[in-house]
Amino acid sequence: MFKGDDEVNNPNVSVIICTYHSANEKLKRTINSVSCQHGVKYEVIITDDGSEDFDLPSVENLLNRIERHIIIHNEKNVGTVNNLYTALRKCNGEYVFCLSPGDIMYSDDTLYRLYQEVVNAEETILFGNAVWYWIKKKEIQIIPVDEPRMPKLYNQKCKSYLIPLLSYYYMNRPVGVTYLRKREVFIKYMEMIREEIKFVEDSTTTLLYLLDGGRMKYLDIPVVWYEYGAGISTSKNEKWTKILKQDFEKLEEMLKQRYSNTDFVKCVYGEENQSMSDSVRYSMMKLLLTILKKIGKLTNRIGKKVDVANLKKQLEENI
Numbered sequence: 001m002f003k004g005d006d007e008v009n010n011p012n013v014s015v016i017i018c019t020y021h022s023a024n025e026k027l028k029r030t031i032n033s034v035s036c037q038h039g040v041k042y043e044v045i046i047t048d049d050g051s052e053d054f055d056l057p058s059v060e061n062l063l064n065r066i067e068r069h070i071i072i073h074n075e076k077n078v079g080t081v082n083n084l085y086t087a088l089r090k091c092n093g094e095y096v097f098c099l100s101p102g103d104i105m106y107s108d109d110t111l112y113r114l115y116q117e118v119v120n121a122e123e124t125i126l127f128g129n130a131v132w133y134w135i136k137k138k139e140i141q142i143i144p145v146d147e148p149r150m151p152k153l154y155n156q157k158c159k160s161y162l163i164p165l166l167s168y169y170y171m172n173r174p175v176g177v178t179y180l181r182k183r184e185v186f187i188k189y190m191e192m193i194r195e196e197i198k199f200v201e202d203s204t205t206t207l208l209y210l211l212d213g214g215r216m217k218y219l220d221i222p223v224v225w226y227e228y229g230a231g232i233s234t235s236k237n238e239k240w241t242k243i244l245k246q247d248f249e250k251l252e253e254m255l256k257q258r259y260s261n262t263d264f265v266k267c268v269y270g271e272e273n274q275s276m277s278d279s280v281r282y283s284m285m286k287l288l289l290t291i292l293k294k295i296g297k298l299t300n301r302i303g304k305k306v307d308v309a310n311l312k313k314q315l316e317e318n319i
Contacts, residue, residue, distance in 0.1 A: 011043040011068060012115050014093030014183065018083055019101055020049040026101035026227075028062050033105040033314055035065040039112030043068035047087035050077035079198035085190045088183060096183045102227035103177055104314055106131065110223055114180040123215040124182035125206070127151075128223035130175040131306045140312060143228050148172040151218040165210045165264055174216070176202030178223040185209065196254060200247040207251070211259055225311050 015034050019027060027046075034044055044066050048054045054073050063069045072086055088096065095118060097111065105111070118126040129151075132143040150172050154164055179202070189205035197204055210216070252269075259265050 009041070011041040011093040013040055013042040013095045013097055013111055013180070014045055014087075014091035015042055015111070016045045016047060016084065016087045016091065016096060016098045017101065018047055018049065018080060018087070018098065019051065019054075020077070020083075021051045021053065022048075022101040024055070024058060024062075027059070029314065030099050030101050030103055031062050031066070034099070034111075036108040037105065037111045038108060040115045042111060043070065043092060045070045045072065045087045045091050047072040047083050048074060049080065049083040050074045081190065081194050081197055081199065081201045084201055085187075085194050088187050088190060091183065093183060096181050096186055098179070099177060099224070100227075104225040104227075104311065106222040106224055107310065110221075111180075113221060114219065114223065117217070117219050118180050121217050123217040124185045125209065125214070125216045126180045126219055127154075127174040127178045127216060128219045128221050130178050130224050130226040131222050131311075132226050132228045133311060134228045135315075140308065140315065142306065142308060145228075148174050151220070154216045154218045161210065161213050162263055162267070164216070165207075166267070168207060168210055169264075169268065173203065173206075174218070175226060176206075177226055185214070193251075193254070196250045197247045198243075200244055200251070204247070204251050207255075211255075211262065211264060222306055225314075 017027070017030055017034075031044065034042070044063060046059055046063070046069070048071075051073075056071065056073065059071055063071070070087075070090055072090065074083060074086065078086075084098065095115065097114070099105075114126055114128065118124075130145075130147070132145045134141055134143065148167075148171075150167070151174065153167055153172065154174075156163075158164060186205065189208050190201065192208055193201070193204050206216075255265055256269060
């Protein structure tokens, strides 16, 4: 379903919100924070992964303030990767920004600021800061998480692609919910993983993009209020931990098969593509971080200056 069709005047950004048995009040918060964006043309795509209780009229009502929107409801559960891929094939924006129910745009000019930065950049992925929060006993708590630890590394003109790539691999990873990505590039890498990997879309596609020599750019602004514990990656559920581990194991096999001759695979897995022990992996990570810190003062403290009143206001308005 699409409202506001205009082939000549396509949106700059497609905001994709993936749902699966999502609470209506969380989806409402996310949609309303997007509807306040100004200065950039955007559309919203709701793509549901086969929820038996998906309430189409309710979702349409939540989107009534947004002129351009698409609603997708998969008849069966296809997994995060293919749910998102379906939306990518149907959206119209040059760039893509992905959210989950409960995530809230930090301010009403966030999309504008991201878009203005990325259109003038050589990189096809731009990312900013996520401010992690959760609601415990009806109180908003800001979680002091700085991820990645050294975001400014990605803006350095490193001679070797291995520096940002190894940095990313050894957990200096931006939060995927802060990405603004070129849609065509995102589709390319989603098509590389969608037959093998079911749930981990951000880490896998980004790693492959960096392996091919792609670059990311960091914009030092808060982009989104990121609800901790609501998604698969932060839920700490034992079942999901095992499922995600399986996806990462499939990624490792993919790397060994498709990129066996690269310096990265030889560095991480050795000449014979044997996985490292955890102790060796940890030692390499410490060595890499020591090297990276010598490049410059690249650390960042995301949670120092955030407007918590802004979040409280949005939550109060959308409950």
